[in-house]
Amino acid sequence: MYDSGKVITGIVAFILFVSFPFWHNVAFGLPEGAPDLPRVEGQAHCVADLEFMKANHMDLLNTWRDEVVREGDRIYTSPIDGTKYHKSLTNECLGCHKSNEEFCQKCHDYAGVEVYCWDCHLAERRGK
Amino acid sequence: MDKGRRKFLKVAGAAAILLGSKPAVNAIASGGEEEHSTAKKRDVRYAMVIDTRICLQHEDCHDCENACHFNHNVPKIDGKKEEIKWIWRDKYENVFTDQQHDYTIERLKGKPFVTLCNHCDDPPCVRVCPTQATYQLDNGIVTMDMHRCIGCRFCMAACPYGSRSFNWSDPRPNIEKQNPDYPTRTRGVVEKCNFCVERVTIGKKPHCELACKHGAIVTGDLTKKDSAIRKLLAENQVIRRKPTLGTNPEVYYII
Numbered sequence: 071m072y073d074s075g076k077v078i079t080g081i082v083a084f085i086l087f088v089s090f091p092f093w094h095n096v097a098f099g100l101p102e103g104a105p106d107l108p109r110v111e112g113q114a115h116c117v118a119d120l121e122f123m124k125a126n127h128m129d130l131l132n133t134w135r136d137e138v139v140r141e142g143d144r145i146y147t148s149p150i151d152g153t154k155y156h157k158s159l160t161n162e163c164l165g166c167h168k169s170n171e172e173f174c175q176k177c178h179d180y181a182g183v184e185v186y187c188w189d190c191h192l193a194e195r196r197g198k
Numbered sequence: 199m200d201k202g203r204r205k206f207l208k209v210a211g212a213a214a215i216l217l218g219s220k221p222a223v224n225a226i227a228s229g230g231e232e233e234h235s236t237a238k239k240r241d242v243r244y245a246m247v248i249d250t251r252i253c254l255q256h257e258d259c260h261d262c263e264n265a266c267h268f269n270h271n272v273p274k275i276d277g278k279k280e281e282i283k284w285i286w287r288d289k290y291e292n293v294f295t296d297q298q299h300d301y302t303i304e305r306l307k308g309k310p311f312v313t314l315c316n317h318c319d320d321p322p323c324v325r326v327c328p329t330q331a332t333y334q335l336d337n338g339i340v341t342m343d344m345h346r347c348i349g350c351r352f353c354m355a356a357c358p359y360g361s362r363s364f365n366w367s368d369p370r371p372n373i374e375k376q377n378p379d380y381p382t383r384t385r386g387v388v389e390k391c392n393f394c395v396e397r398v399t400i401g402k403k404p405h406c407e408l409a410c411k412h413g414a415i416v417t418g419d420l421t422k423k424d425s426a427i428r429k430l431l432a433e434n435q436v437i438r439r440k441p442t443l444g445t446n447p448e449v450y451y452i453i
């Protein structure tokens with residue numbers, strides 16, 4: 071191979087560059103400042119199991135969205151104890167997680183995932 | 199042998215013609231018996247009657263528009279190009295374009311008529327929507343899934359009633375007072391009257407009907423023979439907007 075030194079150096083540099091996110095995390099650990107989300111007082115649990123909600127809230131919300139919009143099915147029955155909840159971001163989720171800025175946005179900023187629910191859904195609940 | 203084949207072909211040909219004509223014969227045979235209907239068969243069919251005789255007595259009243267637009271967070275933007283409207287008023291000649299002639303009676307000439315999405319039985323907007331963001335429910339209501347709208351505006355081109363508006367900019371700065379019971383829209387989606395589907399499906403009346411203190415707007419289920427709307431339709435001559443286009447609009451006007 072001609073210029074093998076340059077070619078191999080180039081390939082190694084390229085691989086290092088592409089895998090930057092992986093070896094950076096291994097070498098320096100995860101970034102500081104993982105958000106400390108506000109605890110919800112006075113509620114035993116969320117609409118579903120906590121670990122399920124952490125991992126799958128986006129799927130649950132998408133299912134809620136389709137069921138409400140397409141089928142008019144607005145009530146969710148909790149798999150934990152059968153409690154019935156309204157499938158509503160503004161008027162159910164925000165009832166416990168008071169502020170979308172404090173709850174949703176903090177974690178999404180940390181994870182680098184854009185959340186656009188609040189472009190349309192209102193962050194102000196109806197006055198009780 | 200030769201004769202046998204000929205005979206076989208003749209019989210086969212005759213049989214094919216007979217079988218092929220069966221659907222046509224059936225159609226002719228049953229044509230006179232069935233009640234003529236332009237609408238699709240449904241278990242529930244929501245529709246609206248607007249008594250414009252009452253409406254025209256209160257030309258300055260905008261209660262239905264205000265109630266609808268407040269409750270659905272419809273922004274108020276001036277100017278024909280960017281305005282957003284779910285229910286609005288336009289003059290007689292513009293609303294009933296196919297009723298136009300030079301001798302319209304004074305009572306109607308240039309007078310404001312309430313108009314909105316007609317929730318057509320054969321809605322062209324649904325047919326053209328490439329993402330099925332606009333769709334029709336079994337009860338006839340034509341509604342939208344805002345999550346799916348990509349803002350292509352095919353539906354706006356398809357709708358012969360101008361019932362659809364496009365959000366050219368973020369609507370929120372133009373919403374005077376936000377109603378937390380309904381979401382706003384975002385830049386780049388189309389919107390229109392949804393027949394208060396969020397209320398009708400849980401047994402409540404649409405906002406415009408409730409807001410009309412003169413009782414000019416009546417909604418109901420057309421399949422129920424004893425409903426108030428059927429009574430109105432049975433007792434009054436009504437017209438619809440551009441019925442000749444074949445969209446089968448389901449908003450009826452008592453003139």
